[in-house]
Amino acid sequence: MRMQLLATVALGSMLAACTTTDGGVTSENVAAARPAIPAGTGYFAQDSTLPFHAPDFTQVKETDYLPAFAQGMAIQSAEVAAIAGNPEPPTFENTIVALERSGRMLGRVQTMFFALTGAHTNDALDAIDAEISPKLTAHYDAINLNPQLFARVKAVYDNRAAMSMTPEDAALLEKTYDDMVHAGALLGETQQAEVKAINARLSEATTAFGQRLTDATNENALVVADHAKLAGLTPAEIEAAAKEATERGLAGQYVVTLQNTTQQPALASLQDRATREALFEKSWNRAVRGGTNDTGSLIAEIINLRARKAALFGEPDWASYTMYDRMAKDPKTAVDFMRAMIPALGATQRREAALLNQAIKAEGKNFTVKPWDWQMYAEKVRKERYDFDAESVRPYFQLRPVLEDGVFFAMNKLYGLTFKARTDLPVYHPDVWTYTVFDKDGSELGLFYFDPFQRPSKRGGAWMGNFVDQSHLWGTKPVIYNVLNIPKAPEGEVQLVSWDNVETIFHEFGHALHGFFADQRYVTMSGTNVARDFVEYPSQVHEMWAAEPEVLANYAKHYQTGAALDPATIEKLNAASKFNQGYEFGETFEAALLDMQWHALSPEEAATIRTTADVNAREAEWLAALGLEVENVPPRYRTSYFRHIFSSPAGYSAGYYSYLWTEMLDRDSRQWFRDNGGLTRANGEHFRKTVLSRGGTQDYFEMFRAFAGRDPRVEPMLEARGLGGGGTEAEAADAADETG
Template sequence: MKIRLMTATAPLVLGAMLMSGCTTVSAATDAPKAAAGDAATTYAGPFAKPSTLPFHAPDFASIGDSDYQPAIEAGIAAKRAEIAAIADNPAAPDFDNTIVALEKAGSLLTRVRNVFDQLVSANTNDTLDAVDTAMSPKLAALDDDMYLNEKLFARVKSVHDSAQGKALTGEDAMLLATTYADFVHEGALLAPAQKAQLKQMNLRLASLETEFSQKLTAGTAAADPVFDSAAQLDGMPEAAIAAAAKHAEDKGLKGKYAIALLNFTQHPALSQLKNRASRKTLFEASVNRTSSGGEYDTTGIVSELATLRAKKAALLGKPDFASWQMYDRMVTSPAKAMSFMQSFVPALSAAQTREAKELQDFAKAHGDDIALQPWDWGYYAEQVRRAKYDLDDAQIKPYFEVWRVLEDGVFHAATKTYGITFKRRTDLPVYHPTMRTYEVYDKDGSELALFYFDPFARPNKQGGAWMGNFVEQSYLTGDKPVIFNTLNIVPPAEGQPALATWDNVTTMFHEFGHALHGMFASQKYPSLAGSNTARDFVEFPSQFNENFATVPEVLNHYAKHYRTGAAIPPELIGKIEAASRFNQGLGLGETLEAAMLDMDWHRLTPEQAGQPPMAFEGKALAEMGLRTDLIPPRYRTPYFRHIWSNGYSAGYYAYIWTEMLAHDGWDWVEKHGGMTRANGDHIRASFLGQGHSKDYAVMYRDFTGYDPEVEPMLEARGLVSKGR
């Protein structure tokens, strides 16, 4: 669900080149070395050199909150000196002294940012938030000072246009092409006055994105609905009610019950709560969390962000922000993305209408004289699902203990398919005690990667799930990957097992697909390694990996009752499979609506973007042709973190596009023998280990032999019948 992949662009957002620095300080080839060295040697904190731990993993035991700002400031200074050395190099520009030198620049800054960005997202506090606020504008300025440096771009352009540049092949050619494209994208061709204007815009945008993220995290925690009695939570599992009591006590409300809001609109408890008033309270707390005025309202930030982004696109010669943003995508224009999404509307709208009637009729038949509302959908859908499939979370969760799912499911699938193995490390420090760390070994027994797993929700953690790197793989630097997966599974009550919903299980496999993309990175250049790919390709490996969750050999290996160890009964598996296509009106609908809303926001002109956000959202939703009155988008505008601060602007459609790739790709796997080692080697060789070393369409054709087709996704979603 960075990259920080939400998985994973972090609150401090930089361009691809700035994010891709190596882990050892290195001045430009043939360039003066004193300036960079002087800037770096003034800093002697814990990030001054690569960690001495295995894989250069962060030494959290020796890093304090006060260490981050000095390290970031030193990293900025060192990066500036390195960039200046490249720009001022008296030697004629060539691939090594300009393009590769840029790739090497910024190692200190990358080292600290890879850790800080994760901490401020997953385990933040007032000190880290203050550093984030202070550093965001400085990092944005650094980004601009690199991309808008005329002497530096002249060297990049010289190499790009040279005979040497045109003769490059493979990764070298890709690095040159992406470097040049990034400079042009960031405004390198603008006139000096326009560059000055762009810099001011980018400073303000960076501050606004950070402010939005911080306000949303705090506002979500502050909006947790509080209930006076356990009776109001009737229908929730006992463990969840106990967790709500503990959560309220932690908030200073002993004797009451508080439900922690999650990242998205729908909350799992909406499918459980029997009390309709409680459902309404929870739903309204979720959808109004940061749009009801007061301290945490984000709508003013959204309005300014949307307007500034539209103005920035206009300055850069593009009709809208989406057109500017999609320069490096597999889907190359907003029109193509919208056309793809709109192709689902007729079938999906029919499904929503059909399902709404089914839920309304069910309620009436069971004596509930109501007019179906958004807070009712999840509850009655669960009742219908139980009636149709005799299935509920209380039956399922005992078979999905979190650590068993990870070790006997997620890891087991990777071992069987790719030949890699895992060993838990308890000797390496972590930033939170509920985390675990594993060393990963390749199929030949050699060290492949280090993997950190941070599964549980907490008040100081952003919602959602994501993957990222503490250390990026690169043959240029000799580094192997250090990767983390971060989730927000509801933590267990004290003394109780950590049990997962089926959605949690799917998310675990999803995020590990991102992790595999990073672990199998086999690139020379860090900016092209692993998951450093376009938004509408990066979610393909993760959604593809979700398929392994239901492969019988895998499912039977991890789905065991936490008390008895008994395997999940075949009939329960059958019910899960039968229910997988149920409730697509909500399942696909809320995601498609959010993706279309994102694209609607980012196709606005500067004049259009300044309108009141909630009025614009209402109009946009009404024009989608979907039942947005009953099924609101997965993220409404004021809490759509993906697009306002996590790098998915004009890119949320990528989840649906890559789901299409994933289903089509899995269709190929099933037709070629399923989960075999031969297929695993082919998957790794064709796309999972390729990073951005090739064109995305070429990688996909290397995998399947043909361009992607949408039919397998429609079949998997139950929107068309099988039998092609």
């Protein structure tokens, strides 16, 4: 009866697309109706023959990509045409699963290509990126807006109540339908044509933004002629700056490169105030100087295009349009969540600024704190108040032990994982390390690639990605990479890292675990293919194990003496971590609200943004209205270099709040771990079962409840940030009084 109903519904909706004979649908005429699927050629035509189908970088030249993209798109187009034109009644298997099976060659090309453009790009790859991105956008639009295909998907979707499906099947069906509707499948032809045109231009503009920003970041490195101006940096940092200058043809000088954030690491230690100010100015204004690397006109265009696209779907703004599949569901939920924290955050910023001004005055200096002073004096106050100097722990953190004796050790304790380094696999850069990951039963779980060092060919930040996704449909196991931007030690010197780097290494491997523990049939639902405001949650939770005493004792050993780091030092670090939250939390908070402001503009409001000057003026207006100390605590990303939200057609747009939202989930989960015994296999197995292995197959609130036994609470996050009841105006006034 169920299949009969499905066939009736399907045939009613697909009559115009079906070709039958008087004898009805037969296997012979079905086969005849299906178009031939072209065969691929070259390296990407089949899975790699390396272990786990890992990419073989030795077999691919830059000139191979464009032909492979063309073939991959042609093959998937034929596969989709066969699905759409299938004269058989639409079923879950011949429509939804068939779609899931399509595009294998194209997926292999994209996976390798976009991994390289992020981690080790060059002019040739950038040119290919600029050419292929709009073509890919048009290709996927053609699939999502194919009326025959959507009719089949809708027929299956409308009959879902009568079907027997697994929870993952149901989730895939719902996602396939919702994504096609969100792409415009229910719009009229004229509206669909406009969506396609907007998508094509968005692809071009966001790709250009990313490339301009990379160039602007490299171009605006600070050049210093006088060695004395670098006082406060370590000898290794000065040597690295000299080497960078030599490589740029500036022998005898020093080049301090920029990282992607507003604050730069060197600002915490540079003694010369003018040098600090110059470095901050280079960072803050990197992409607003006019010329070929100014991003303002692209931002204006992207904002306008997004607002226009949202309007085509009947939505008031881009945020409302794009948040359809988020855990938070709508902009109001996300904004209300953030705005509730402004009073405590503002008070904390004012209190901390007063303390920093007090420290400046105590040194006999005649100035008040500015953004380029903040980190230096925050460290001085932190050291005085908590007897803790962040630089004092660096000698205990060697990069390889942090990964192998820290991260891998913790993962063994929690999940029973083991790791084996290997040198037989080709990599895209000599600095990449590779490991086989073994599960608790000794079976091979997947491959892990670790790319730690900063270089000009790599975009800023840290991230995780898959070379191969886990899928029971394809019988594939995950091949996962972590990319970071740690300044590389000079040749022959021990590679030490900061505590911030340590936490980032644990964080990114949390993303990797989300991929390794995937247990899905379909790639679309597998691993980290989850909502934007959920994906950072597992990674943030895993930062907690960096400071776990048992883990710390295994990896934090002085590189010269071998002495273990005193656990009391980490206790001091944890206590000290609540200081300077006015800045550290504030800069991310401000960026998140800035993102939401840009994407809450109506088409009419967006139309008033045309130039870099317009962008800067609107940004300044919004920041001033927050009631926070933005003059001293600027956002982590200025609009002009906010790569997260402007360097891909969607990216983190109207989604940067996710870092705060998932921190709420994270801090509450850390409390659960502490309440239930901490670093135990039982706890690891529970987290793996309820969260890490679930992919995108379940409602996210239900997933959290399955883990924690209740809804998430914001209080642990506020407490961890030092905002839980301590940040009062009275305390800020007391601190101000202390400055005289």
